[in-house]
Amino acid sequence: MVFATIAALSGLLVLLTLLPLSRQEVWWIRGLDFPRLQLASVALALSVAIPVLLDRSGTVTWLMLAATLACFLYHAWWIYPYTRLYPVEVLQADDAIHGERIRILSANVLTPNRQADAFLKLVRENNPDILVTLETDLWWQERLDVLEADYPHTMKCPLDNLYGMHLYSKLPLEDAEIQFLVEPDKPSMHAAVVLPTGLRVRMHFVHPAPPSPTENDESTERDAELLVIAKSVAESKLPVVVTGDLNDVAWSATTRLFRKISGLLDPRIGRGMFNTFHAGYRFIRFPVDHVFHSRHFTLADIRRLPYYGSDHFPMLVELAYDKRIAPLQQGLPADEEDREWADEKTGEKDVEKDDVHAPDEEPALPRRGI
Template identity: 55%
Template sequence: MIEATLIALTALSAVILLLQHWQHPAWWVRGWDFPRLQIAIVMVLVLIAELILLPFTSAWHFVLTAITLVCLVAQLWWILPYTRLWPYEVKAAARDPRKPRIRVMAANVLTPNRQAERLLELVRLHRPDVLVALETDRWWESHLDHLTEQYPYSIRCPQDNLYGMHVYSRLPLEEVQTRFLVEDDVPSMHARLRVNDQLGVRMHFLHPRPPSPTENDESTERDVELLVVAKSTEDDADQPIIVAGDLNDVAWSPTTRLFRKISCLLDPRVGRGMFNTFHAQHWFLRWPLDHFFHSRHFQVVEIVRLPEFGSDHFPVLIELQYEHNETDEQQGLQADPDEQRDVRNRLASEGVKPADVPEPSPQPKA
């Protein structure tokens, strides 16, 4: 009975690993990108059980253990960069009050959640320069508008379909545009954040729809939205850029990894931790869905997951310091020609072009 259970668990893990490598866009395939951490924990337990309980009197016992080990290593390859065991992709900033800093908070509010005051209290406590709130409708807009005295600049797109979005900023927002890049009811927001007279930062705020039985049957729309934004930043390596939002994809998925390669943006979580933001109420089913990516112009002052406020997501806060003269020391992932061709084909198949993405320039203030 014990041996049969171990065989079944190992076989299941091998099947899941094959599905993860299949890259088919169906939700029931792409969904396996999410629980790599949980699968790895199960595989550790299975491996320990095999080493203790199997008599190793047959070659099959060694084969079974080897398969379990291969499955475990394969899962760890994806998630280890998001642990303290990995070197930083983005350097820790040496705090310097003379250098510009930007604090950005992302919060998926969960539309039916009515605990707005708890989120407002977090904003007052942590004082981000920019708040991007997701899943916001008109009820949430009416409550977030209490921030307008301290956050006079805003972008608003209230919706009742779980894809509303609001941005509130202390700093001026210029060249503001709201676009529906892939789906007619899923907005994205784009602007230049005016930090000072010399520094403007190109900002993209995203919340694509995920692959799931209740949302989209495939990951195609989500993947294309991420990749078209990545493609739009590809040739702007000299511009300071920040992308933020709930991408409905985990940090370690093939799509997010490809986004990093194409965009040339950096992931500040690499070497620092996973910062799992969903699901706030289920500790055993959590993964990083809320993201910040940025150009090599920044170093990390802090990144922190904040307390829950009634949503199914934790809010997350990042503070970045602009490092004009030290940007060449930070390099991210690089796309190869096959990956570039794959992205071009995927965008063309959906009729989406990088030119569809607004590209606010970081020009100095006139």
């Protein structure tokens, strides 16, 4: 009985590990990109249990051990960069240098959640320059509008389909536009944010639908939206930030492809996973709320903020503009196969990089004191 149980679990682990290696976009395969930490934990537990509980003189025992160890190492390879053991990709900001800073709070509020007072308290305590909210409808808009005294620059797209989006900014917004790039009811926001010295930062706020049995049968729509934005920002002359609930984990093949094509950096690398979903289940959480940025920025602060009633924790990231550091920071390089794969994914939804609203570009102003 013990042998049969461990053998079945080992076989299932191997199957769940191998399936995502295919580029099939069906939801139940792409969903297996998410639980790599959980699968690594199961693989490690089985690797310990097999030599302890089974006959170590049997060849099958050692084959199972080899298979479970291989699964553990494979999943660990994906999540290792999101541990403190890995070198940071984004350098820490120098507090002694007074440069341009931008503080961003991104929160998927969960439309049925009615704890708006708790959320507003959290916003005021953390005092972001930019607040982007996802899943916000008219009810949430009415509550959030009290922020306009401090956040006079806004973009609003209230929807009842769990894809509403609102942007509240202390900083001026220029050349702003709301788009529905891939699906007619899934908005994204695009604007140039003007920092106090006049530096313009190109920002994109996104929330594509996930592959799931209740959303899209495949990841095609999500992948196309992320990658067409990646193609667009790769050519930007301005500093760039892309943020939102991407409905994809930080370590998935698609998110890695997004980073390769866009050239953007992930401030979590070498600092932690910052799992934001699901807030209600401690052992089933994934990093799906993201802030990616160009090499122009170093990291002043990154935090997962406390629970306030949503199924997502909010993310707070503060970036410091430091053009001297840009040559020292490198993301993931893209090769020809990566570019062909990105073209294939965007081509499936007939969307091009020129479809993405790109704010008018002006050269970044020189940083004061440099």
